[in-house]
Amino acid sequence: AGRVHPAAGRVRAMVGAEPGSELARLLDIRVPDLIAYQDVRYAGQYAEFVERVRRHERTSTAVTEAVARNLYKLMAYKDEYEVARLSLEQTLTQDIEARFGSGARYSYRLHPPVLRALGMKRKISLGPWFRPVFRTLRAMRKVRGTRLDLFGYAHLRRVERALIQQYRDTILEALSTARPAADLDAVVELAELPDMVRGYEQIKLDNINTYHRRRSDLLEKLRPTPVHPFP
Template identity: 50%
Template sequence: MAGLDPTPAAREVARQLFDTAGLPAAVREVGEPRAAELVDYQHARLAGRYVDAVRSVATAESERFGTDAVAVEFARYLFKLLAYKDEYEVARLHLKVDLAGQASGGGSRARLQYHIHPPFLRALGLRRKLALGGWIRPAFAVLRAARTVRGTPLDLFGLAAVRRVERSLPPEYTTAVLAALRDDDRDRCLAVAQAPDVVRGYESIKLANVARFRALLARPSQVDG
C-alpha cells in the first residue's frame, strides 16, 4: 500500500491482532497494514488500541445497518489522526530511508542535508527551516528510540499546543462516530467517519483545519468540506 511500509515484525503483530478481532474482510484490508504501521510508529499497544476502536465501530455499524462502509472509513481516518508527524516520527522517517547511502552513491561531492523546522523552535521565533548535515543522524536515532514516550509525562515535545490538540482528536473522533451510529442516518455516519480528511498542514494551518473537523463532527451536512 502506497505510503505504508511496516517492518515484518510489525506486520506479524498486526496480523495477530486482526486474527483475534474477527473483523470483516474489507475492514481488515484497510486496517491491518495501518495497525502494522502504528507498531513501528510507536508500539504494539497503540496498534492494539486502534484495533479495539475499529472493532467497536464495526460492531456498532453491523448491529445498526448490517454494513461495514463506515468502519472501513473509520479504520482509514483513525490511523491518520493517531499517526501525526511529530519530532519522533520525523526522525524515524529520516532514518527509515538510507539517505546516507543514497548520498554516497552520488560521488565524493555528495552532501547530505536534512531540512527541519521543529515546533519548539518556531515557538521561539525561528521562521525558517534549519539545514543540518549527516552529523545529526545519531540525534535522530535517539529520538526514534524515544518515540515510546509519546503522549506520556516524559514527552517534552508533547507540551506544545499543537501536540496537545493532536492527542485529543482520536478520542473525539471515535466518540463522534459511535454517537452517529446510534441514529438512522447512514449518510451522516459516513460524513462523520470521513471528517478527518480536512485535518492537514502544520501549526496554525492544522489548528484552523481542526476547527473545520470539529464543525464537521457536530453538523457534517451543514459544513462545506
Template identity: 50%
Template sequence: MQAFRRGRRRRWAPPTGPPRVRDRFGPGARVSQRLHPPILRTLGMHKKISLGPWSTPVFRLLAGARRLRGTPFDLFGYARVRWVERDANHGLAVTIAGLPDEVRGYEQVRLDNVTRYRQRLNDLRLELKRSHPVSTP
C-alpha cells in the same frame, strides 16, 4: 524530511549512506537534513536549518523514542498544538460514540435511521482521518 512508503507516512528516513552519495554525486558530496522544528518557529526563526551527518544518531534516538508517544514521558506531546489536536479528536470520538443512540423506531423508521447513521458515521470517520492522519512507527 519525510519519506513515503506503501502509503504510510514516516517521520524520518535515514539518508543514503556516504559511499552511495559519493558514487552518485562525486567525492565532495555531503548529506544533510533540512528541517524546521516547531520550537524554532516559536522562537521567531522562520527558516529551515541544515543538520549534517552528526545529526543521524539524534534522529535514530528520536525514532527509538516513538514508543513513548502518548505517555507522560512524551515531551513533544505537551506542545499546545498537540493539546488542541487531542481536544478536537476527543469531540469527534464522543460524537461517533453517540451515533447508535440515533437508531430508533420500528420497521421503516428504523431502517431510515440506520441509513442516516451509516452515512453520518462515514462522514465523521473521514473527518477524523483528515484531522489526524494515522502514522505508523
C-alpha cells in the same frame, strides 16, 4: 520499510474482517505501522475500536472502512518522534541513491518547535551527521503522550491527542443515534472528517476548527428531533 513486528498478526486478528476485503487491506497496512509508530498496545487500541464499529455496523462496511482510515490518521499524527522514525527509514536513503546515485549528498530540512518558539521562521539544514539524534528521538517515542514527553506540552500536540478520543466518542454517538439506512451517508461523512485535518501549525489548527464546526453540524443532523406534545 522495516521488519513487521511479530505481534502484528495477533493485533490484526482482533478485527473480524473478511479475507481479501478492503477492510482487511487497510488493517494489513495500518496495524504494523501503528506498532512501529508507538507500540503493540497502541495498535491494539486502534484494532479494538475498529472491531467495535464493525460489530455495530453489521449490514455494511462503509463506516468501518472510514474509521479504519481516519482513526489511523489521527493516531499517527506527525510529531518529532515520528519525523525522526521516518527520516531513518531505509527506503528514504534507497530512493535518494536510486535517483541521484550512490554517495549522493543530502540534508534534512527541519523547523524544530524550540527554534520556532525563539522566533526563527526558516527551516534549517541538517546533514547525515544528525542521524544519531534521530535514532535517540525514535527510541524515545514510547514517552509520547506521557509526562516525560517534552514535545507533547505544545498546544498543537495537546490538540492532536485530544482529537483521538473525541473522534471515538463522536463515532459511538453517531452509531447510537443514526438510523441504519437513512443516515448512512451522514455517518460516513462524519467518520471521514479527519481527512480535512491537514497541514502544519496554524494551518492545521485552522483546519481543526473547520473540522469541529462540520462535526457539530453532522451530529445535530443525526440527533432525533424532539417531539413536543400538543398543549
